Amino acid sequence: MSHEISLIANNLSCIRGERALFSALNFEVHPGQCLHVIGANGSGKSSLLRIVCGIRQPDTGDVQWSRSSINANADYLCHSAFIGHSDALKGEFTAIENLRWYQRLDSQADETQLDDLLAKMGILHCADVPAAQLSFGQRRRLAFARLLLRPYNLWILDEPFTGIDADGRAIIEQLCVEHLRGGKMIVMTHHRSLNEGPLRDYHSELRLN
């Protein structure tokens, strides 16, 4: 039996209020692959990501990490990282202090040079600026720097390019490509096709109606 890491969803359905957002949804994500969840506003993309994170239970079906349910797999949380709409930063901490805070919280974080992560995200000049004073796009870039604190196997990204300028988008796309080339995985929502950009060779589309 193969022990390859994988994310597999079987027969997922999600009901919100009176409405079935999706049903009988199946997908698989393997090393080096990006699942791109696409669909209209309100189609259930964020709800699906919450299920993939393990925060919300599906109404039917389950999500498996390496062939066991994410609910029963204590490793899953350590292997995956989520960037959602809220950036989860501490406004009174500077950019570098925010990264230091997350590095200390995470016993498995690498001894990474935090300056290097800010430089990678193009915000080294903001290192000593309180997060509350950063622009929206700078805060998003800082939130992304957290993903680089250690080599998570799975990035779960809800609209990662929202509020990000063209340079920032290029940086994030390149980081995603490097992540995938390193045999890791991504599940992301995004309103536009990824067929034209650097992720074109790595992604498959899951369309919600």
Ligand SMILES: Nc1ncnc2c1ncn2[C@@H]1O[C@H](COP(=O)(O)OP(=O)(O)OP(=O)(O)O)[C@@H](O)[C@H]1O
């Ligand atoms: N807590 C909730 N209770 C009831 N309905 C909810 C709840 N949260 C979301 N919904 C509804 O579920 C539907 C899907 O929401 P969701 O945020 O998953 O969509 P989305 O595809 O991510 O949308 P968008 O593209 O606008 O971000 C929406 O109609 C929303 O109103």
